[in-house]
Every structure is written in C-alpha cells, then in structure tokens.
Amino acid sequence: MMPRALWTHLVKDLRIEWRSREAINSMLFFALLVVVLFSLAFDPRGAFSREIAGGVLCVATMFASVSALNQAWAREIRHQVLDAQRMAPTSGAELFLAKVLANFLFVSIVQLLLAPVFLVFYNLRVEGQAWQLALVLPLGTWALVANGTFFAALSIRSRNRELLLPLILFPIFMPALLAMVLATTSILTGDSDPALWIKLLAGYDIIFTTTSLLLFDVVFHAE
C-alpha cells in the first residue's frame, strides 16, 4: 500500500497540475514541435522512418521533459513551501517519490498524446513486437524523470538552475537514452531482440532510483 504522506504529496501535485496544466502544455507543445520539424527535415518513409523514429521520439521526450523538470520544484521555492515541508515530521523520500510519480504521469500523458501524431507523420508500421514498447517507454521515461527530479532539486538554489539541470542530467541519462533508443529501434524494425536493452533500462532505473531516494534527504535538508 502507498504510504499516506506519499499519497498526500502526489494528490497535491496532480491537483495543482490539473488546475494549471503548465507542465503538460509546455511539454506537449515542445514535443510536437520537435516531431513535426524532424518529419519535415527528413521526410521519413518506410524502413528509414522506422530507423530514426526511436531516436526522434526519445530525444523529443527528453528535451520536452526538461522544461517540466526545471519547474518541478518551482512552486515549492516560490513561497518557501519547501521550508514548511522540511518542518513536517515526514521523510523527504516520500516527497521525492511523489514528485517523480507525478512527473512520470505527466510525461507519459504527453507520450500518449504524441503517439498518434507520431504514427501519422512518420508513416510508422511496427515490424517487431509492439507490446515491448509498453516496457521500453515507461522504463526510459522513469529513468529520465527520476534523475531529472533529483537533479532539479539539487540545483534549485543555484542562480543558473535552468542551464544547470540539462548540463548535469543529460550526461548521466546518456546510458538510459542509448538503451531506450536502441530498444525502440529494435522493436520498430524487428531486426534484433531488444531484451538486453530492456534489462539495462530496468537495472539503470533500480540503481538510480535507489541512489536518489537514499540521497534525497541530504538535498532536501540542505540550507
């Protein structure tokens, strides 16, 4: 069962996003722009389309997510809400995990909305086992938002935090991005088995989520 504080934080984040729709709108607009621009630049068809589609989807998700992740803690900083949360006798790990879950939901919603546009613009037909995409995309998205939420928290007190987040996040996310792109391409082309990349993504998620959870209290209570 989900701990009560985790549920409380998550419901609050979802309610705020439902009212403002800031994260989803900004991500969706940006991701759509990337997908459409790439489709115009490459005129993707047939086999070529299947080869580049994985990369375009992952990169579009990554860049779009940064805009939302940069704002992930903005509301907590704006009126010193973070101080009130630090004063409460609950663990920072629950606040962090709720934020990751909320961001994961927001990015997943954008991916779902993007999917039909993507299929149309890239004339896609999946040659491999399409159900495996239901493993690859959530695992890759989790890797992105877990790291992104952690590093966004780490950089909130920095003056250049909007620049700092991608500078820290992208190099660390690189192994997961490669696994996500290669697995997606394998599934779309049906040329190879994506199992290895899926296992790598799962391992990456476990290691980085655990590390972030263990370290978050230090970041949370930093002055």
Next chain:
Amino acid sequence: MTDTAPGGKCARLDQVSKLFGSFAALRQVSVELELGRCYVLIGENGAGKSTLLRILAGLLRPSHGTVRVFGMEPHDARDRIGYMSHAPMLYDELTGQENLRYFASLYPGRPCLSPAEALRQVGLDPELSRPLGQYSQGMRQRTSLARVLLPAPELLLLDEPFSNMDVESVSQMVELLAGFRQGNRTIILTTHQREHAAPIADWVLALKGGRVASFEPGSPTL
C-alpha cells in the same frame, strides 16, 4: 530531558554564531527562553532576527555554538515547532482549506486542528473557494498562521506576523496569540512594529549587528 513544567526551559542558545560566507548574521548569541512566554525580537533589517528564528526552527544550522529546543536538536523537535516566515509557505493554486488539509496530513502522529477550525480561528471563511493566489496579502498571512496553528505546536516562531495587516486584523491576531500563550506554549516573534506586539510581550530581545543588544522584560497587558 524535556522540561515541560511552567517556567521550564523551552529553548537554549549557547554562543551561537551564523556565518554566510564571510558575513556574520549572528555573533555569539546566548539566551535561554522559558516555556509559556512571548518573546519579541526587534532590530533593524539585517540584525539577525530571521536567522535566529530559522536556527530555532532547525532550517539553518549554526556555524558555531549549540542550540537546544525542548532539550533536543531543533530538527528533532520540528513536529513541536510551528514556523511562519515572511512568505506564506502555501501553494497559490490551492484554496486555503486545501492547503491546510495537505499540511495537516503531513503530521500523522499529532492531534491536529481541523483545517476549517484553524481558518475560523484566524478569522477566515473556510468555505472560500478561491485559490490562495487570489487572496489579499493580509488573507494569505492569516492562512499562513492557520497552517502554523494546525498541528498545535508548543513553540511558535513568527517572522513579521503583523506585516501587510490592517489595525483590526493585528489586534485580532494579538488576541489569538495571547490565548495561545496561556496554554503554556511559547511564542517568539520578530517585528518592526514593536507597539503591535507590546500587549503580549513578556520579554523583548533586541539584536544589533547579529549580537544581543538588550534583553529586557516587557509589560504585557493581555
């Protein structure tokens, strides 16, 4: 051991200094604060009032010296401390009651006031359906006080609680705080408007340049 008897110690600062880089916000501050009293911190901007409150709240660690609140490290006593800063410490997108419900559920072991009751105590309508972002400054300030009162803290730390408030609201808040203090609970507040806090001030602590300039008894009337 925690001393909860009337006249017992609520907090003790011993040679506390706080440095931000090379700037000393507090310099060797030593004070003992008793339970059930109201302490008013006064001083010019930059005197160290807010820093002192944040150290007592456990939000800042002293660079030198020791701080004990209820005989513990402030961080360990945080569920017994209520801290209100200049900022409302609430979400603009939620209503007053939603904000309070959220914070109340972060204090699972403590007997909390109901959000509606806390809002009524500070003179706000709990049924107000506007998000906090549309409240006036004074209403935000009161909602912030309601948030602090929710978990029935034993030590109340208030940073400029009377700013942005009209005269009537100030007198209502002073009466509310007087009632709070009568329950053997301690209040430490900072203000530039000393006259507003005078009716409840048991002690007035003046800070200057991060040092204790004076620590004198007040003359409370409430």
